[in-house]
Amino acid sequence: MYLSTVSRPVADPPGPGPRRGRFAMVSGNVIALGTVSLITDVSAEMVAAVLPLYLVLGLNLSPVAFGVLDGVHTGATALLRVVGGFAADRFRRRKLIAGLGYALSAVAKLGLLLAGRSIPAIGAVIAVDRLGKGVRSAPRDALITLSTPPEALGRAFGVHRAMDSFGAFLGPLAAFAVLLVVGQSYDAVFVTSFCIAALAVVVLVLFVRERPTGPAADGPAADGPAADGPDDPKVSVREAVGLLRGGPARRLVLAAAMLGLATIGDGFVYLLLQRRMDLGLRWFPLLAVGTSLAYLLLAAPLGALADRIGRLPVVIGGYTALGATYLLLAGPVDGWPLIALALTLYGAFYAATDGVLIALAGPVLPARLRTTGIALVQTGQALAYLVSSVLFGLAWQAWGPEHAVRAAAVAVAGVLVGTLLLLTSPSRPTTRKVLR
Amino acid sequence: MTAMSTRAKLGVVVASAVLLGTVAAGYAATAAQAPRTPPPVGGEQAVSLAPGPRLLAITDRHVSTVAATDPAGPRTVGGLECLRVYAAAGTGVCLKPETAWSYQVVVLDAELRQTRAVGVPGLPNRARVSASGRMVSWTTFVGGDSYTSSGFSTRTGILDTVTGATVASLEDFAITMDGRRHRNPDVNYWGVTFTADDNRFYATMSTGGRRYLVRGDVAARTVETLKENVECPSLSPDGTRLAFKEAIHADPAKGWRLSVLDLSTMRVTATAETRSVDDQAAWLDSGQLAYTLRRDDGQPDVWSVPADGSGTPALTIPGAESPSPLT
Numbered sequence: 001m002y003l004s005t006v007s008r009p010v011a012d013p014p015g016p017g018p019r020r021g022r023f024a025m026v027s028g029n030v031i032a033l034g035t036v037s038l039i040t041d042v043s044a045e046m047v048a049a050v051l052p053l054y055l056v057l058g059l060n061l062s063p064v065a066f067g068v069l070d071g072v073h074t075g076a077t078a079l080l081r082v083v084g085g086f087a088a089d090r091f092r093r094r095k096l097i098a099g100l101g102y103a104l105s106a107v108a109k110l111g112l113l114l115a116g117r118s119i120p121a122i123g124a125v126i127a128v129d130r131l132g133k134g135v136r137s138a139p140r141d142a143l144i145t146l147s148t149p150p151e152a153l154g155r156a157f158g159v160h161r162a163m164d165s166f167g168a169f170l171g172p173l174a175a176f177a178v179l180l181v182v183g184q185s186y187d188a189v190f191v192t193s194f195c196i197a198a199l200a201v202v203v204l205v206l207f208v209r210e211r212p213t214g215p216a217a218d219g220p221a222a223d224g225p226a227a228d229g230p231d232d233p234k235v236s237v238r239e240a241v242g243l244l245r246g247g248p249a250r251r252l253v254l255a256a257a258m259l260g261l262a263t264i265g266d267g268f269v270y271l272l273l274q275r276r277m278d279l280g281l282r283w284f285p286l287l288a289v290g291t292s293l294a295y296l297l298l299a300a301p302l303g304a305l306a307d308r309i310g311r312l313p314v315v316i317g318g319y320t321a322l323g324a325t326y327l328l329l330a331g332p333v334d335g336w337p338l339i340a341l342a343l344t345l346y347g348a349f350y351a352a353t354d355g356v357l358i359a360l361a362g363p364v365l366p367a368r369l370r371t372t373g374i375a376l377v378q379t380g381q382a383l384a385y386l387v388s389s390v391l392f393g394l395a396w397q398a399w400g401p402e403h404a405v406r407a408a409a410v411a412v413a414g415v416l417v418g419t420l421l422l423l424t425s426p427s428r429p430t431t432r433k434v435l436r
Numbered sequence: 437m438t439a440m441s442t443r444a445k446l447g448v449v450v451a452s453a454v455l456l457g458t459v460a461a462g463y464a465a466t467a468a469q470a471p472r473t474p475p476p477v478g479g480e481q482a483v484s485l486a487p488g489p490r491l492l493a494i495t496d497r498h499v500s501t502v503a504a505t506d507p508a509g510p511r512t513v514g515g516l517e518c519l520r521v522y523a524a525a526g527t528g529v530c531l532k533p534e535t536a537w538s539y540q541v542v543v544l545d546a547e548l549r550q551t552r553a554v555g556v557p558g559l560p561n562r563a564r565v566s567a568s569g570r571m572v573s574w575t576t577f578v579g580g581d582s583y584t585s586s587g588f589s590t591r592t593g594i595l596d597t598v599t600g601a602t603v604a605s606l607e608d609f610a611i612t613m614d615g616r617r618h619r620n621p622d623v624n625y626w627g628v629t630f631t632a633d634d635n636r637f638y639a640t641m642s643t644g645g646r647r648y649l650v651r652g653d654v655a656a657r658t659v660e661t662l663k664e665n666v667e668c669p670s671l672s673p674d675g676t677r678l679a680f681k682e683a684i685h686a687d688p689a690k691g692w693r694l695s696v697l698d699l700s701t702m703r704v705t706a707t708a709e710t711r712s713v714d715d716q717a718a719w720l721d722s723g724q725l726a727y728t729l730r731r732d733d734g735q736p737d738v739w740s741v742p743a744d745g746s747g748t749p750a751l752t753i754p755g756a757e758s759p760s761p762l763t
Contacts, residue, residue: 052559206448
């Protein structure tokens with residue numbers, strides 16, 4: 001049978017003290033989902049790396065015209081993410097919805113071949129690609145929470161995100177390898193990218209399971225009578241909306257949105273670094289590489305740490321690292337130490353928050369509504385980020401970059417206090433449990 | 437449904453990987469074998485940038501010249517690979533591939549010898565030399581680093597070939613917009629054209645989703661906005677008019693009309709070219725503009741049209757792009 005769940009730290013009494021089982025394996029389903037993400041990210045980042053080259057040099061399109069099309073799809077993606085999450089819960093087909101998302105993105109790679117020089121067609125293809133990405137992430141994360149005992153969720157997400165970002169790291173290298181072999185044939189990159197994405201779908205279909213079997217099932221699924229049994233009535237819209245009416249789920253979505261408000265976006269962070277350093281403009285792309293390297297290396301250890309000391313402290317630590325990054329951008333350190341420190345802290349921010357936040361959210365959300373809940377958390381964060389990046393742009397305009405980034409650091413502090421108040425309020429026993 | 441053993445599943449994955457790998461490799465092999473025109477090297481005589489009755493252009497990614505009186509006739513193609521080229525008074529600028537994915541700005545003397553090279557980020561877009569041959573400018577497109585993180589941004593640099601002073605990016609220049617100081621991280625510049633004093637210049641600046649004609653001062657490191665919806669200006673030899681591309685209904689998604697702005701009256705005259713021109717036009721003389729248009733398959737041609745709105749466009753150098761008179 002399938003290498004299943006050797007995951008649960010055995011005989012670990014809950015409570016203080018170092019846990020053994022720290023290096024225990026995560027569930028097979030998580031490894032399978034991580035593999036799917038790794039392969040998919042190789043495929044996605046291959047295309048992302050060559051798309052500008054393709055549009056400008058391959059098709060001789062005006063990038064300005066292309067930019068006009070961009071950025072209008074975010075709202076639609078956010079909505080569809082929630083709809084997809086709800087559908088996954090209602091029909092209890094998380095694997096199917098995630099698979100559709102992966103398949104949609106795979107097909108989009110071939111769409112690039114067919115779109116030719118038509119700007120609207122290329123815009124549509126890119127929209128389909130993003131749609132696939134938006135639809136798949138919530139059911140995928142829900143599957144991770146449903147195949148992992150609650151106390152090991154941090155590690156599970158850490159391993160998943162490390163695999164995911166490793167794929168993102170390999171993608172551009174794969175694209176350049178293809179270009180090196182075939183010359184300037186961008187089509188070959190797209191076809192290769194499609195084949196890799198298709199392989200990820202095959203792995204998902206064969207190895208990812210909708211319902212964990214064996215010992216792990218009694219962990220996450222043991223949510224009492226509301227659990228995911230086949231005879232339960234289907235999830236209704238009313239029930240899904242109820243998530244936002246009150247209780248821990250609403251507080252989580254609010255907290256996620258608030259935390260989203262603290263992020264100004266990678267573009268701004270790298271732009272500020274580049275300005276501070278007077279960094280040769282051509283080295284600019286390496287800033288993103290540095291961040292993902294830190295993310296990749298820190299995701300699993302910080303996820304494991306979250307299981308030991310609690311997820312909220314790690315998330316708080318992550319946002320503290322974000323605030324420190326902002327202060328560095330306006331602060332006294334200069335030169336290479338600035339770059340090394342800032343990118344490490346920024347990568348640590350991602351490693352300590354991206355997966356850990358979902359690990360924190362998972363157990364709080366009822367199993368039957370978990371995908372919808374995760375989708376709401378992710379959408380809240382994404383929309384808040386959209387607002388904050390616009391606000392930061394305005395702050396930059398009004399006060400100049402240095403004061404704007406200091407203001408962002410202050411905003412991080414404010415958001416952290418708000419999050420703590422929201423998630424540790426003493427009258428809410430459910431969320432307090434999460435702190436452990 | 438779940439009757440498959442792990443071994444059988446792994447077998448299916450390996451088989452799929454082999455199959456998909458074969459598809460990718462097969463496609464790559466055919467793509468790699470697609471006939472690529474070998475770079476035409478040399479000619480009867482070498483390409484020269486010395487002033488004369490010739491036009492400089494790029495043919496199949498290589499510098500080339502044709503006779504101004506017979507531009508569609510015999511062509512001299514050099515071995516230097518450039519994606520964009522311009523020359524004046526015996527100084528040339530070439531945006532040249534350095535590796536498969538990086539480019540450099542190369543300054544050339546009249547014999548195409550490299551006198552300077554500056555590594556630049558992103559993809560080549562525009563290049564200009566001032567009429568005296570002293571000032572050089574370039575624009576590249578940089579993907580994904582603007583704060584919207586998905587759009588493109590541009591970098592425009594200026595080099596003084598006499599002092600060696602380099603402005604890596606105009607983004608640090610102080611901006612006066614409609615009489616007021618303006619700052620915004622979304623500012624982008626493209627398409628510089630120099631005036632005769634080798635200090636002041638015109639260019640396009642975009643901010644807040646709008647595009648402005650700006651007049652800049654290299655020594656003072658300032659720019660001021662003059663007019664909206666004027667892109668890729670190109671100053672006439674007498675310094676009185678700017679050829680530019682005007683976004684139709686101020687919306688670049690609808691294409692651009694090649695037009696001319698009279699700097700004394702600020703009046704705009706559309707040329708007879710009705711197809712969308714996405715280029716920084718070159719003045720062949722005081723009355724003719726040359727620019728690149730692409731066929732449906734992406735292949736370029738150099739066309740020309742009278743600057744005063746009269747006449748009709750004429751195909752000038754077939755299969756070439758990035759035209760420049762050799763003045």
